[in-house]
Amino acid sequence: MDDLPPLSLRVPAPEVRPGDKPDFSHVTIPRAGTVRRPEIDENPEDMRDMAFTIIRVLNRQAEAVGPWAIDLSDDALRDGLRHMMILRAFDARMLTAQRQQKTSFYMQHLGEEAVSCAFRKALNPGDMNFPTYRQAGLLIAGDYPLRTMMNQIYSNAEDPMRGRQMPVMYSDKPQGFFSISGNLATQYIQAVGWAMASAIMNDRKIAAAWIGDGSTAESDFHAALVFASTYKAPVILNIVNNQWAISTFQGIARGGSGTFAARGLGFGIPSLRVDGNDYLAVLSVARWAAERARRNLGPTMIEYVTYRQGAHSTSDDPSAYRPAEESSAWPLGDPILRLKNHMILKGPWSEERHAQAEAEIMAEVIAAQKEAEAIGTLHSGHRPSVREMFEDVYETMPPHLMRQRQEAGY
């Protein structure tokens, strides 16, 4: 044994760092339309291959091809594109609002718009999402009022969260949008519990869990998988792999696992990888998983392969840890551009209409912003009352909180 070399620790590192040339040659991308589409009730054991490939529908020519291609109506296509464009415009305005100190914080979705916007369209009223802080497309694709989202971001007098939560921590039950928590991965197991409840009550509703690549390392990810697997809960376990967890590249969370989707295989959960920048592929796979859940066939794991084009948050500067040109080198392109090109090819869209839509959408977002700012922003205008700070800790305010509220002068 003496002849063995001393042990050494492997610490994974990204291929490139600031100043290097972006390199995605290690990302294997199958041609659109080449990945098979299993039957809804196919034995999970027989579809392990799905966890190591990428389901894609839109090809380089912007055609929808292969077994996962779906034929959306022109209206549905326009809707999808519109939602993604609203989300992008919303992000841009809120990013600026944060820089103008109208709010304390913001997190954008740049490059990931297709994931939440398309997924929302696979759900029925009554289904429940357990989102992270980067799925606002679930609200926007549900035609949730932008002004209400902004009221939350500004913590003004009409903030549905009464100024208690940091910006972007939305909650809306009728929208099927569970209250966002700052604690990562906690909602993943809660989604499984919600789905178990639906099954216990012989309901028809399903749940969708959301997590990022980095947070899959949290213990609650594991808890969710074992519970979903044991009870065959009607839940879709979504992983948004945008390659980055703040400054940490996805290899740190993924470790030796080939893909994040492969994590599901050990739990007997059918696990698929999909091109997260392909609106049609996301919607198609989401529908497949939703149908599985509704037919009581159990959970499905979906890894969305995408790229976090923007900074992690308004408190982050990605140039400190990755090349500035990396997002433009990302081989799966831009979700809005890809759907736009498909629609132009298919007929219902044109460059002119796109430019016009961009202007209209920006005007719509700015109008909502003006309305929200007329109510108030973080440092000016109308805020929720301090009195409300003491409410909703419990359903009924206990005596010690009443005393503290009085002490505070309310």
Place this chain on the structure above:
Amino acid sequence: MARMTMIEALRDALDVAMGRDNRVIVFGEDAGYFGGVFRVTSGLQKKYGPTRCFDTPINESGIVGAGIGMAAYGLRPVVEIQFADYVYPAYDQIVSEAARLRYRSNGEFTCPMVIRMPTGGGIFGGQTHSQSPEALFTHVTGLKVVVPSNPQDAKGLLLSAIEDPDPVIFMEPKRLYNGPFDGHHERPVASWKNHPFGEVEPGHYTVPLGKAAIRREGSAVTVLTYGTMVHVAEAAAEETGVDAEVIDLRTLLPLDLEAVTASVRKTGRCVIVHEATLTSGFGAELAALVQQECFYHLEAPVRRVAGWDTPYPHVHEWSYFPGPARVGAALTSIMEA
């Protein structure tokens, strides 16, 4: 009236709650088919079926996290953590999620869940079967914390907890499961059979949360305590002859401050007794409140008798557990102060 142990009383509470409301779901490690390692859920799966009472994977965060999701859906989960000593993996779910859900969603989502956990020492449980982590929960806004001391209360408090709209940490002193225990480990084990609180009303009744009970009226000194130490304090009062008023807090959060202050203002002295370790234990909160609310009535400094600031030992069980001798010494000395 029926004679019940605390285990039977708790099981009866679950049975009554499940019978009245099909949203009440019971689960935890070994809680289903087997009926729990302490038998509290025995027979429930057979009676209500495996979707109302079931076994879970060994994952405390999963148990509580799934419970939160069910509660958000609209069910009333009653989950079991096998020992309070094993609740820590679920701490994030309890503190960051269950306790905050109503507040952070402005009441849109709520968490009407009960987290049951056997707690306390006196059973040679060593480090990980004896802890009393209540102070880790009383420090969390949004939780309620309940510790019963007898079968009658156990059933009524558990039913209140299940019907409460907010998350409740329900800590069951396992030393009291089969009989009252006054700390006299050298004597034969007592049973609930001959104890007045072993009489349990059948069917549905509740004991309100947030209300303390006077277990022994007295005029010389107030003893603030809960769980197993209620019985220890009663024994210490009898043995020392000190006319102590023993208050069983029953609910630690929210606290029945009125009962506390009324008693201390009457007696002018206060001894706080708990099994949990001393430093930053719940006794510190009680002492601060008594000092603040009863300062001009106090005739002696507030005393605390608690577990030592060490992990719970195995062989030194009876040097660690605050038994009647230590509590009695505190009662005697505070009368001389």
